[in-house]
Amino acid sequence: MNRRKTEFYVGLFVIIGVLCTLYLFVTLGSVNFSRDKYYPVHGFFTSVSGLKTGARVEMAGVKIGIVSNVSIDKKQLLAKVEFSINKDIELSEDIIASVKTSGIIGQKYIDILPGGSDIMLESGEAIYNTESSLDIESIVRKFIFNNDQ
Amino acid sequence: MTNPFIQFTDIKKSFGTNSVLKGVNLSLYRGEIIAIIGKSGTGKSVLLKHIIGLIEQDSGKLLINGTPLKQLSFKDKRNFQKTLSYMFQDNALFDFMNIYDNISLPLVENSNFPKDQIEKRVFTQMKQLGLTGIENKFPAQLSGGMKKRVALARALVTDPQIVLFDEPTAGLDPVRKKNVHLMIQEYQEKFGFTAVIVTHDIPEIFNISQRIALLDEGIIRFEGSKEELFNSQSKILNSFIKGENF
Amino acid sequence: MLVEIIENFGAKIIKIIESVGRIMIFFLTGTANIFVLPFQFAKIIDHTWFIGTKSMFVIALTGFFTGMVLGLQGYYSLLKYGSEAALGSAVAMTLIRELGPVFTAIMITARAGSAMAAEIGVMRISEQIDALKTMHISPVRFLFTPRIIASIISFPLLTALFNIFGLLGGFVSGSLMLGINKYVYMDTVISSVSVNDITGGFYKASVFAVVVTTICCYQGFYTHLFKEFGARGVSLSTTNAVVQSCIFIFISDYIITFFLV
Missing domain, CATH: 1.20.5 (Single alpha-helices involved in coiled-coils or other helix-helix interfaces)
Known part of the structure; x- marks a missing residue:
């Protein structure tokens, strides 16, 4: 050779x-080698069970960003979820972020419901309206206990 | 005669329960050709490997210029061993390297010579041993005699002071055997190294060696010049030389 | 009788401890020599060629078919739950986290590891290793160090190749043959895999590189310690090298996964 x-x-x-x-x-x-394409916002949730870093953030079913970090806020004892949102998407301050599931055993993602406010979210600000994961177990439990009474 | 260069005193070595050397006493002098003869499997190679440090004795002392090898400082020991070369019985050429790389290896790995000097030395060596033109071949492509000469070239390329030959002529025809012997003699005269030859070639080896040692059953039975050997009345010696069983 | 059993047991234990010690010393000498100059650049290139370049085809091929079969199996398993759309993520996660590094390591063991053991074993029995010593060349540095560097370069790169071809295979069987929308496939692949999964796979590949190379070179290097000599010894050490490499790939895979998850 x-x-x-x-x-x-x-x-x-x-x-x-x-x-x-x-x-x-x-x-x-x-x-992302060009981090600048995204800007960060965050929100607090009572439960984000099953949500992982890298999960999609959707608005009207279209991907507009990703979950960049999931951690626990030690003071409020709530889940703190950080999002990276595309630069060209502007979010108003009264949007609702909710944890949703795609398919029955599918992955968790964040769905964002647009708001009507004129005030826009700045980079690094918090989303106030959040909806946590749908906990099937607790729904079932509620249903059973209601029947008992 | 001057003081011995390398001296074995009561060297013992066993492998497991098999005791190979049972107290060897032998002196090697600077600049001589000494032949170690003896039956196969009596530990001649083991004796040689003690000198180069591949094997360590169980007991006894190996003296280098009067100092035990074990007491030499690491640096002195290394410096001594750098003056040694060993030619293996089966050549032990590196199959995956071509002839040039094989011969130049000890220089490339251990010296600070510039590349062109190494090249010059290797090619001079190859020319002297009649190996010109095969530098890009691999050991497997050569005949047995060629391989022997390559192994010899590799052993001599470092300008050693002592060359240890482990059956340099094993498996060669009588003509090539003679050539190897003459080659050893010629180079020994040229470079003045000390040659220790382990061999079965009796009586051819007597033509080139100044002294002869007979190793049998783990001890040296005889050590001396060939005149002494021929004049010796020892039965063992005579029968060994004549190839009789003893 | 009882004493004899205990004695035999003790002898076995001592033997194991001895060989563990030997392999550790062998490994440490080899890795320490990475930092001893001169850097053995030419030899590293040669071994990378042998371990890496020459394995590319077989790795791509096995990767492709592994992906194909994952697509096929995954499709019918997921179909039962009506989640066949998640096929992309199933294939990607299995490949990148587990099968990529493990299969790659096993394929390289079979191709290059066995050759390492055999080559070094032959060098041992034909006294080439002793010849190195008589030239004051450290045999461990000369034989083992370049190989371990070449492996650490080759294993992760080949794992990446395996993953890519695996995903392609999954795409071919899942999307082209079974009709999952190709955008859905790619999207589930992309959204399910995180950076941690990929780096985890590369950690595994690097550890396997060290494990496989150390075991294979060690087995060849100490061929003469077997009871069988000559060609039998080499065949024994080659077999041992492959079997032990595979065993330790799986053991270390579990340990790394345990710490990564």
């Missing part, structure tokens, strides 16, 4: 490998 040939094929291998890796990270992992 010619020395230069070996080097060429090794170089080719590494280039293809790195391209595959980049594709995985950029397309599938949604790593």
Whole structure:
């Protein structure tokens, strides 16, 4: 095997490998090398059970951003969800963010119901109106106990 | 004679329950060709491997210029061992490297010579051993005699002071055997290294070696010049030379 | 009688501890030598060519068919729950988190790991390793260090290749053959996979690289310690290298997953 040939094929291998890796990270992992395309807002929820980082944020069924972080707010003991919203989407301050499920065992996502206010949300501000996950268990329980009484 | 360069004193070595060397006493002098003869499997190779440090003795001392090898500082030991070369029985050439890389390896890995100097030395060595033109071949493509010469080239390329030959002529025809012997003699005269040859080639080896040692059943039965060997009345010696069972 | 049983048991334990110690020393010597100059650049290229470049085709092929079968199996399993739209995410998660790194490691073990063990084993029995020592070349540095660097380069890259071809395979069977909308497939793939899943897969690949290379080189390097000598010894060490590599791939996979989840 010619020395230069070996080097060429090794170089080719590494280039293809790195391209595959980049594709995985950029397309599938949604790593944004240009963070500026998004602006952050956040909201507090009583329960976001099942919601994961990277979940979709939709308005009228169209993706407008992603969930960038899910954590617990230690003071209020509520779930704090941070969103990255597309720069070209402006949200008014009275929008309603709710945790929804796609399909019966599908993934959780955030649905945003547009508001009517003229005041727009600035980068880093909080969404006040939130709706938490639909907890099927508690609904069922309520139903059973109501019957008992 | 001067003080011995390398001296074995009561070296013992066993592998598991198999005791191979049972107290070897032997002196090697600077600049001589010494042949170690003996039956197969009596530990001649094991003896050689002690010198280069592949095997360590269980007991006894190996003296280098009068100092035990074990007491030398790490640096001195390394410096001593750098003056050694070992030629393996089966050549031990690296299959995955071509002939040039094989011969140049000890220089490339251990010295600070610039590339062109290494190249010059390797090609000079190859030319002297009649190996010109095969630098891009691989060991598997060479005949047995060629491989031997490549192994010899690799052993000599570092300008060693001591070269240890482990059956350098095993598996060669009588003509090539003689060539290898003459080659060793020629280079020994040229470079003045000390040659230790483990061999079965009796009586051919007597033509080139100054001294002979007979190793049998783990001890040295005889050590001396070939005149002494021929004049010796020892039965073991005579029968070994004649190839009789003893 | 009882004493004898305990003695035999003790002897076994000592043997195991000895070999664990040997493999640790072997591994540490090899990795420490990465930082000893001169850097063995040419050898690393050669081994990357052997471990990486030459494995590309087989990795792409196995990746593609793994993805195809995942698409097929996943489709009919998800169909029962009416969630066949989630096929993309099922294929992607399985591939990127688990099958990609593990299958890649096993394929490389079969292709390159066995060759490593055999090559070094032959070098041991033909005294080439002793020859290195007589030239004052550290055999571990010379044989093991370049291979482990080449593996650490190759394994993650091949895993990425496997994943891409796996997703493609899932796309072919799920979307082109079973008729899931291709945008739905791609969208579920993209939305379900997070950066952590991908980096987790690469952690696994790097650990497998270290595990496989260490075991395979070690087995070859200590071929002479087997009771069988010569060609039998080499065949034994090659078999051991492959079997032990696979076992330790699965064990370390569990341990890494445990810490990642």
